[in-house]
Amino acid sequence: MDSSKFDLIVIGSGPAGEKGAAQAAYFGKSVALIEKEPELGGAAANTGTLPSKTLRETALFLSGFRNRDLSGVNLSIKHQVTIRDFLVHEQHVTQEERVRILDNLSRHHVQLFRGTGSFVDAHTISIRSNDGSETRIQGDVVLIAVGSSPFRPPIYPFEDPRVWDSDTILQLQHMPKSMLVVGGGVIGCEYACMFAILGIEVTVVEQRGRAVGSLDAEIAASLQSQMESIGIRFLFNDSVESVHAGEEIDVQLKSGLALKPGAILVSSGRNGNTHDLGLDRVGVVVNERGVVNVNARYQTEAPHVYAAGDVIGSPALASTAMEQARVAMVNAFDLKYKSDMAVILPYGIYTIPECSMAGETEESLKKKGIDYVVGKATYDTNARGHIIGDDKGFLKLLFATEDMRLLGVHIIGEQATELVHVGLTALLLKQGADLFIQTCYNYPTLTELYKYATYDALGRRAAQKK
Numbered sequence: 001m002d003s004s005k006f007d008l009i010v011i012g013s014g015p016a017g018e019k020g021a022a023q024a025a026y027f028g029k030s031v032a033l034i035e036k037e038p039e040l041g042g043a044a045a046n047t048g049t050l051p052s053k054t055l056r057e058t059a060l061f062l063s064g065f066r067n068r069d070l071s072g073v074n075l076s077i078k079h080q081v082t083i084r085d086f087l088v089h090e091q092h093v094t095q096e097e098r099v100r101i102l103d104n105l106s107r108h109h110v111q112l113f114r115g116t117g118s119f120v121d122a123h124t125i126s127i128r129s130n131d132g133s134e135t136r137i138q139g140d141v142v143l144i145a146v147g148s149s150p151f152r153p154p155i156y157p158f159e160d161p162r163v164w165d166s167d168t169i170l171q172l173q174h175m176p177k178s179m180l181v182v183g184g185g186v187i188g189c190e191y192a193c194m195f196a197i198l199g200i201e202v203t204v205v206e207q208r209g210r211a212v213g214s215l216d217a218e219i220a221a222s223l224q225s226q227m228e229s230i231g232i233r234f235l236f237n238d239s240v241e242s243v244h245a246g247e248e249i250d251v252q253l254k255s256g257l258a259l260k261p262g263a264i265l266v267s268s269g270r271n272g273n274t275h276d277l278g279l280d281r282v283g284v285v286v287n288e289r290g291v292v293n294v295n296a297r298y299q300t301e302a303p304h305v306y307a308a309g310d311v312i313g314s315p316a317l318a319s320t321a322m323e324q325a326r327v328a329m330v331n332a333f334d335l336k337y338k339s340d341m342a343v344i345l346p347y348g349i350y351t352i353p354e355c356s357m358a359g360e361t362e363e364s365l366k367k368k369g370i371d372y373v374v375g376k377a378t379y380d381t382n383a384r385g386h387i388i389g390d391d392k393g394f395l396k397l398l399f400a401t402e403d404m405r406l407l408g409v410h411i412i413g414e415q416a417t418e419l420v421h422v423g424l425t426a427l428l429l430k431q432g433a434d435l436f437i438q439t440c441y442n443y444p445t446l447t448e449l450y451k452y453a454t455y456d457a458l459g460r461r462a463a464q465k466k
């Protein structure tokens with residue numbers, strides 16, 4: 001067999017690349033995977049998902065935040081948090097994930113190439129390594145899984161060590177006293193919460209009228225108020241006009257407000273990593289944010305070239321990147337397996353508190369003209385909620401008024417990103433009130449909230465009918 005020819009070439013080793021490669025290899029295909037960075041795992045393992053979630057956990061631990069409302073317990077930050085305190089657990093978790101990925105690729109006999117991949121022609125990929133040497137390999141199918149990078153608006157002096165994006169923040173050298181977060185999206189709000197509970201004065205400037213625009217409005221309002229209660233200040237409908245980094249950082253906002261933050265985190269979106277891929281040589285088109293266009297099979301304009309993950313744009317999540325790549329490979333090799341993505345996807349926001357949702361929001365149901373009834377259950381009426389000291393969380397279910405089929409699930413509070421999967425499964429199975437009424441849940445658990453939110457919805461529906 002020609003050692004430079006493969007059934008599949010994958011470019012990128014993030015969640016999309018790893019899972020796409022493993023899927024095809026599992027079904028007997030010969031697979032090459034190219035990675036340009038010294039470490040495997042992309043943004044998910046190295047700069048994004050896992051590092052930020054691990055830092056969140058560390059911040060919760062160091063601040064004693066989770067124990068804030070336990071009766072009679074008074075834990076506040078016991079000592080000045082050092083950068084080592086803050087980063088050391090993240091470094092362990094990241095290292096373990098890199099080892100796991102390498103092990104997974106080896107078990108699947110995926111051949112790993114180190115260097116930057118780019119198209120020479122339709123089926124030939126050049127791999128240029130850091131020492132300048134070049135290798136060329138050929139593939140029947142190519143999966144573009146190159147991910148995305150932080151968008152860096154030119155007004156920010158990123159060469160200044162006090163000005164960060166979501167990649168460079170992992171190299172921070174000392175804790176600033178105050179921080180301006182630009183962009184109240186997911187990344188901005190997640191980092192704002194972590195730094196705020198560590199005692200840093202955080203201001204978030206967001207050009208729109210609310211933070212994390214994709215959330216149900218009631219959950220978003222509760223999140224905003226809980227973030228404000230940990231000291232975060234929001235400046236909505238505003239953005240940064242100019243930044244001057246001298247002895248102090250002088251920031252001028254469009255509204256005329258002047259700020260002097262100790263540091264800036266710019267989190268105003270990401271761009272696809274497509275600039276050096278030579279996509280024009282195969283007729284694959286990208287938009288102004290470097291995003292590749294694909295059809296429902298994750299196929300680009302070149303029929304043998306597939307793309308998955310951040311490089312194809314929204315929702316740009318590790319969770320969806322993995323699934324898209326698996327589905328893309330099933331379609332590419334006609335594997336008679338899972339050829340479509342799940343019709344409903346979950347979203348998890350690891351703010352403090354965390355939020356999660358699946359399915360419709362009240363706003364989307366109103367727009368579609370669908371009659372619905374809301375059912376709510378709050379953590380402060382739940383035994384487990386009392387035990388863990390979360391008295392602000394709540395579960396909100398949206399049912400079709402006609403037949404009480406579940407249409408949407410929304411949660412804010414501890415374990416929201418885990419709890420959502422009960423509702424997600426019900427949504428995918430087209431189930432509703434009956435399922436939550438019939439099921440016996442462990443006690444005491446937060447999952448029980450599903451039953452009480454359902455009772456609440458049934459009560460409201462009965463009241464509407466009177």
Ligand SMILES: Cc1cc2nc3c(=O)[nH]c(=O)nc-3n(C[C@H](O)[C@H](O)[C@H](O)COP(=O)(O)OP(=O)(O)OC[C@H]3O[C@@H](n4cnc5c(N)ncnc54)[C@H](O)[C@@H]3O)c2cc1C
Pocket residue numbers: 011012013014015016017034035036037040041042043044045047048049050052053115116117118145146147148166187273276277308309310311316317318319320321348350
């Ligand atoms: C701060 C932050 C927090 C996040 N939190 C979450 C979360 O909680 N949950 C969630 O689901 N998602 C989260 N995400 C999003 C998630 O990290 C991404 O959606 C996911 O990593 C995308 O996977 P991917 O495989 O498409 O790309 P990536 O993970 O970016 O991997 C792409 C890989 O391709 C490599 N590459 C690029 N170009 C080339 C080339 N020419 N040749 C060879 N290799 C190349 C890169 O070096 C990289 O290793 C977060 C992101 C950030 C930034």
Ligand SMILES: NC(=O)c1ccc[n+]([C@@H]2O[C@H](COP(=O)([O-])OP(=O)(O)OC[C@H]3O[C@@H](n4cnc5c(N)ncnc54)[C@H](O)[C@@H]3O)[C@@H](O)[C@H]2O)c1
Pocket residue numbers: 182183184185186187188190205206207208212213238239240267268269270315316317347348349350
């Ligand atoms: N928990 C998770 O699932 C998770 C966590 C972090 C990141 N991510 C992924 O990473 C992606 C990128 O995250 P992000 O937060 O950088 O992008 P985003 O698109 O989610 O949010 C960017 C925010 O910045 C605002 N903005 C843009 N330009 C601005 C300006 N000049 N001034 C003020 N505000 C401005 C936008 O209105 C938006 O609200 C997300 O879309 C998501 O897919 C997911």
